[in-house]
Amino acid sequence: MANVTLxxxxxxxxxxxxxxxxxxxxxxxxxxxxxxxxxxxxKSTLLRMVAGLxxxxxxxxxxxxxxxxxxxxxxxxxxxxxQNYALYPHMSVYNNMAYGxxxxxxxxxxxxxxxxxxxxxxxxxxxxxxxxxxxxxxxRQRVAMGRAIVRQPKVFLFDEPLSNLDxxxxxxxxxxxxxxxxxxxxxxxxxxxxxxxxxxxADILVVMNGGQVEQIGNPxxxxxxxxxxxxxxxxGAPPMNLMPLRSDELTSQIxxxxxxxxxxxxxxxxxxxxxxxxxxxxLGLTVEAIEHVGAExxxxxxxxxEEQGVAANPGELPPGEVIVRVPGATGPAIGERIRAVAxxxxxxxFTADGRKRVAG
Amino acid sequence: xxxxxxxxxxxxxxxxxAPQLAIVLIFxxxxxxxxxxxxxxxQDAFGLSTSFVWFENYLELFKDPAYFAAIVRxxxxxxxxxxxxxxxxxxxxxxxxxxxxxxxxxxTLLIWPYAVAPPVVGVLWVFMxxxxxxxxxxxxxxxxxxxxxxxxxxxxxxxxILAAAWKQISYNFxxxxxxxxxxxxxxxxxxxxxxxxxxxxxxxxIFPLLSPTIFFLLVINIVYAFFDTFGIIDTMTRGGPGxxxxxxxxxxxxxxxxxxxxxxxxxxSVILMVxxxxxxxxxxxxxxxxxxx
Numbered sequence: 001m002a003n004v005t006l007x008x009x010x011x012x013x014x015x016x017x018x019x020x021x022x023x024x025x026x027x028x029x030x031x032x033x034x035x036x037x038x039x040x041x042x043k044s045t046l047l048r049m050v051a052g053l054x055x056x057x058x059x060x061x062x063x064x065x066x067x068x069x070x071x072x073x074x075x076x077x078x079x080x081x082x083q084n085y086a087l088y089p090h091m092s093v094y095n096n097m098a099y100g101x102x103x104x105x106x107x108x109x110x111x112x113x114x115x116x117x118x119x120x121x122x123x124x125x126x127x128x129x130x131x132x133x134x135x136x137x138x139x140r141q142r143v144a145m146g147r148a149i150v151r152q153p154k155v156f157l158f159d160e161p162l163s164n165l166d167x168x169x170x171x172x173x174x175x176x177x178x179x180x181x182x183x184x185x186x187x188x189x190x191x192x193x194x195x196x197x198x199x200x201x202a203d204i205l206v207v208m209n210g211g212q213v214e215q216i217g218n219p220x221x222x223x224x225x226x227x228x229x230x231x232x233x234x235x236g237a238p239p240m241n242l243m244p245l246r247s248d249e250l251t252s253q254i255x256x257x258x259x260x261x262x263x264x265x266x267x268x269x270x271x272x273x274x275x276x277x278x279x280x281x282x283l284g285l286t287v288e289a290i291e292h293v294g295a296e297x298x299x300x301x302x303x304x305x306e307e308q309g310v311a312a313n314p315g316e317l318p319p320g321e322v323i324v325r326v327p328g329a330t331g332p333a334i335g336e337r338i339r340a341v342a343x344x345x346x347x348x349x350f351t352a353d354g355r356k357r358v359a360g
Numbered sequence: 361x362x363x364x365x366x367x368x369x370x371x372x373x374x375x376x377x378a379p380q381l382a383i384v385l386i387f388x389x390x391x392x393x394x395x396x397x398x399x400x401x402x403q404d405a406f407g408l409s410t411s412f413v414w415f416e417n418y419l420e421l422f423k424d425p426a427y428f429a430a431i432v433r434x435x436x437x438x439x440x441x442x443x444x445x446x447x448x449x450x451x452x453x454x455x456x457x458x459x460x461x462x463x464x465x466x467x468t469l470l471i472w473p474y475a476v477a478p479p480v481v482g483v484l485w486v487f488m489x490x491x492x493x494x495x496x497x498x499x500x501x502x503x504x505x506x507x508x509x510x511x512x513x514x515x516x517x518x519x520x521i522l523a524a525a526w527k528q529i530s531y532n533f534x535x536x537x538x539x540x541x542x543x544x545x546x547x548x549x550x551x552x553x554x555x556x557x558x559x560x561x562x563x564x565x566i567f568p569l570l571s572p573t574i575f576f577l578l579v580i581n582i583v584y585a586f587f588d589t590f591g592i593i594d595t596m597t598r599g600g601p602g603x604x605x606x607x608x609x610x611x612x613x614x615x616x617x618x619x620x621x622x623x624x625x626x627x628x629s630v631i632l633m634v635x636x637x638x639x640x641x642x643x644x645x646x647x648x649x650x651x652x653x
Contacts, residue, residue, distance in 0.1 A: 080550065147554070
């Protein structure tokens with residue numbers, strides 16, 4: 001049991017490339033922290049720095065009240081689950097789990113108890129004598145989990161552990177990991193590029209971009225009050241609609257938009273209606289595409305007037321395109337002209353550079 | 361899925377493999393058959409009369425203590441050469457595998473010795489360790505070693521092993537390096553997090569994962585030590601002093617070409633052929649199916 005604190009942690013490679021540009025994160029005892037961001041944002045590097053697999057070139061990493069910058073991975077009392085599982089291919093499932101315990105000189109009887117307990121929890125008991133190559137992807141993933149939990153470490157580290165599984169298994173394992181972590185109550189840091197995984201697992205969500213933290217907080221708070229346009233478009237699927245506020249169509253309508261340069265509206269906050277909303281937004285759209293998901297329908301519309309685009313971030317809409325979510329399976333037809341409105345309290349206002357949320 | 365060519369004519373595939381088959385038949389099976397036939401014959405000293413003697417040449421060989429000594433010597437040489445070159449090459453490969461500056465340069469340099477022909481290797485080491493001319497011999501003398509491989513059989517043997525092992529290090533190094541690089545980095549990182557120190561990591565994770573490579577190289581090195589050391593022995597010691605460095609292959613040469621005993625020489629070649637077949641069989645059986653995991 002321990003908390004993990006990162007204090008202005010930096011990573012600069014010998015070539016001068018700055019992978020991590022000063023990150024501060026505080027993960028409380030027993031909390032589940034998820035680092036999320038697009039590929040290349042430094043989230044995996046950061047996790048490997050906590051594990052001790054990458055050197056720290058600036059700042060401090062503190063695990064359970066001890067600065068571990070110079071401590072070997074073995075002595076940090078952490079366990080890690082790798083993306084490719086990194087099981088020892090020449091050892092049986094039992095030995096894979098027992099290896100870390102044997103290295104620490106634990107008695108065989110105690111090892112047996114712990115491994116069998118972990119195997120029971122993870123439903124691996126019938127396959128303890130098998131080699132990793134005789135297991136399916138999901139089973140290998142569970143062995144990797146087992147190897148981590150038998151050690152009873154202070155901290156679990158997960159490096160995209162579910163990305164090699166198929167979609168259905170991924171959801172099942174996601175729930176398993178969360179349940180297991182709640183029961184063991186072990187501090188965890190989890191890296192993923194999947195925003196849905198991040199939203200569902202996290203107690204604390206850390207959104208990263210370009211080696212920096214964009215926002216830290218409770219997943220729902222981040223969803224409801226994204227601090228930057230990057231967070232706004234990265235968290236949530238389909239992404240938030242972001243539009244420049246310069247256009248007369250918008251500025252004339254939105255109340256109290258002083259200092260704001262960009263307005264963001266989530267697809268589900270739109271209503272197709274002919275009513276006028278005072279202080280809110282109304283957009284005239286031509287329907288270009290429709291996606292039926294079953295419980296809901298996504299309408300892709302283009303705005304009549306060409307707008308100057310907001311700087312494009314990953315997952316963001318092309319300028320001029322707007323997504324509207326309609327509940328149920330009924331929606332407008334392609335080519336139809338609709339009017340989408342959103343009330344004032346559903347609008348997210350950002351400064352023109354997208355780096356700051358404007359109050360209100 | 362395997363790619364398969366489809367031929368219209370039945371003749372074409374045979375025509376395509378024919379050159380290869382012809383080479384194998386003419387240059388391998390035909391001489392081999394000749395050796396087998398020769399091994400059943402006994403020729404007089406002047407080559408005037410030849411008589412069919414069944415297995416007499418073989419029986420003579422197995423009764424000959426000198427032949428038995430050559431067998432023991434050859435196995436001892438092979439073992440010493442294989443073990444020393446494998447272990448040294450592994451050590452070098454493990455060090456070269458570390459991400460160091462200029463690694464490409466010294467990896468290339470380490471591969472060079474393989475390009476040196478065995479007789480040249482022999483000459484190089486003979487000069488370096490020649491009792492009166494050698495650079496290294498002076499240091500050995502200075503350290504109080506009575507170094508004279510031209511007279512001392514054990515020292516001559518050590519010299520052969522040294523030269524033969526040195527030449528093979530490059531080859532082994534190359535395979536070990538490739539083997540080490542094929543081990544996923546995350547497995548080694550997992551072992552580090554699992555609390556295994558570098559030495560323990562090496563013996564419990566890296567070494568077992570290298571075992572297919574090690575076994576493959578062991579067989580290759582034994583075959584090398586058996587057959588390809590001829591050039592080194594011939595330039596360095598010519599089997600001497602006495603018979604101290606005469607291996608089975610070298611004995612085939614001395615008995616047949618120098619001693620004129622073609623029947624016995626042929627019988628020895630056949631025995632060597634059997635050994636190669638056995639070694640190759642072992643190789644195919646185990647290496648192809650991967651060892652340990």
